[in-house]
Amino acid sequence: MKILMVHNRYQQVGGEDGVVAAEAELLMSHGDIVELWEVDNKNLPSNLLGKFKTALSTRYSRDSKLIALQRLKAFKPDIVHVHNFFPQISPSIYDACIQEAVPVVQTLHNYRLICPGAILMRGGKICEQCISGSPYQAVFYGCYRGSKMGSLVVAHMVSHHRNQGTWSNKVNKFIALTEFAKSKFVQAGFPVEKIAIKPNFIGDPYKVTAPMAKAKPGFALFVGRISDEKGIRTLVKAWSKLEGKCELKIAGSGPLEDSLQGIANITVLGRRSPSEVSVLMQQASFLVLPSEWYEGFPLVLVEALAHGLPVLASRLGSMLDIIEDGKTGLLFTPTDANDLADKAKWLVDHPKELERFSENARSVFNEKYTDEENYSALMKIYNSVL
Structure with a gap:
């Protein structure tokens, strides 16, 4: 099969960029032919005129449509898989595909098409106002990067294509992650x-290297951005209630990093490489993910399952779909430091249950999240629109 993958890279490299690369590699490893059309936001113009032109083309870029048509005519793909079109490629990619009679699949990595801020969160709290209401509400709050002008540009894109029926009529199939x-x-x-x-x-992770022996005593592990939406403040409050019962190691960086220095029983490791995170996951007793937003699809949870690492996560959003309460870990009430502390203490006090959770985690990984399972699911989606 010939697949044209389309992706607008972000200025700060994130998980989505990695998913695109992994998916392209997976397809090629099975003999499919993949061409990747990427543009990079690092190359966005910084002058006022350039920014104005980018804003104007966010809703619909005729220049990008011409480039898309050239690629479609030259490559002649069986299918186009769009990962991210914002802001440079724009929804004009759909019209190019319709013109060349090529079906389109779009992965919904975040909530950009229904929320200008992309994460359904405002002021540190869940916000769903734009789901059923006007996206222009985001302008008042500056939901896109704290900018009212930027929010106006994105809200206009969302509103226009909602009203035009773009999402209903111009995409053959969407892929939601949960x-x-x-x-x-x-x-x-x-x-x-x-x-x-x-x-x-x-x-x-255990295809090539056998798992390491667990560290004794184990520790709790957090991996990710050290920021408010990740529930870091709740995490710190909870650990202050454990009175030294369990060490917490935090691998990552972010705006709240400095505030964690010198707190008893919490060690901030800074950003760690994938191989270093793998070692930490093999040594830890359980992973903690106290996020206070819905999350898109936190790969750290799948990494934990792959390492047989039980998870203690917020009972919220996609985490409810990935972690099975009482089977692969425990869920706690979001923002509730007392509940988080109680669940963490229970895990520490029940090592036999942790072992059962660990075995279940590996089983669930093998059932749902391996590359082979993913390839099979992706081919089923592609064939459904061909």
Whole structure:
């Protein structure tokens, strides 16, 4: 199969960029022919005129449509898989595909098509106002990067294509990463029959190297951005209640990093490489993910499952779909430091249950999140629109 993958890279490299690369590599490893059309936001113009032109083309870029048509005519793909078109490629990619009679699949990595801020969060709290209401509400709050002008540009794009029926009529199939994410897009008016579910995946860390022996005593591990939406303040409050019962190691960086220095029983390791994170996951007793936003699809959870690492996560959004309470870990009430502390203490006090969770985690990984399972699911989606 010949697949044209389309992706607008972000200025700060994130998980989505890695998913695109992994998916392209997965397809090629099975003999499919992949051409990757990428543009990079690092190359966006910094002068006022350039920024103005970018803003004007966010809703619809005729220049990008011409480039898309050239690529489609030259490559002649069987299918186009769009990962991110914002802001440079724009939804004009759909019209190019329609013109060349090539079906389109679009992965919904975040909530950009229904929320100008992309994360359904405002002022540190969940916000769903734009799902059923006007996206222009985001302008008042400056939901896109704290900028009212930037929010106006994105809100106009969302509103225009919602009103024009773009999402309903110009995309053959959407890929949501979880059942929860699908429910939010359906709530926003996306056709339920056009949304398939396919999670992200990782390679098995134990394919080449045997797992290491667990550290004794173990520790709790947090991996990710040290910021408010990740529930860091709740995490610190909870650990202050454990009275030294369990060490917490934090691998990552972010705006709240300095505030964690010198706190008893919490060690901030800074940013760590994937191989270093793998070692930490093999040594830890459980992973903690106290996020206070819905999350798109936190790959760190799948990494934990792959390492047989139980998870203690917020009972919220996509985490509800990935972690099975009482099977692969425990869920706690979001923002509730007392509940988080109680659940962490229970895990420490029940090592036999931790072992059971660990075995279940590996089983769930093998059932749902391997590269082979992902390839099979992706081919089923592609064939459904061909």
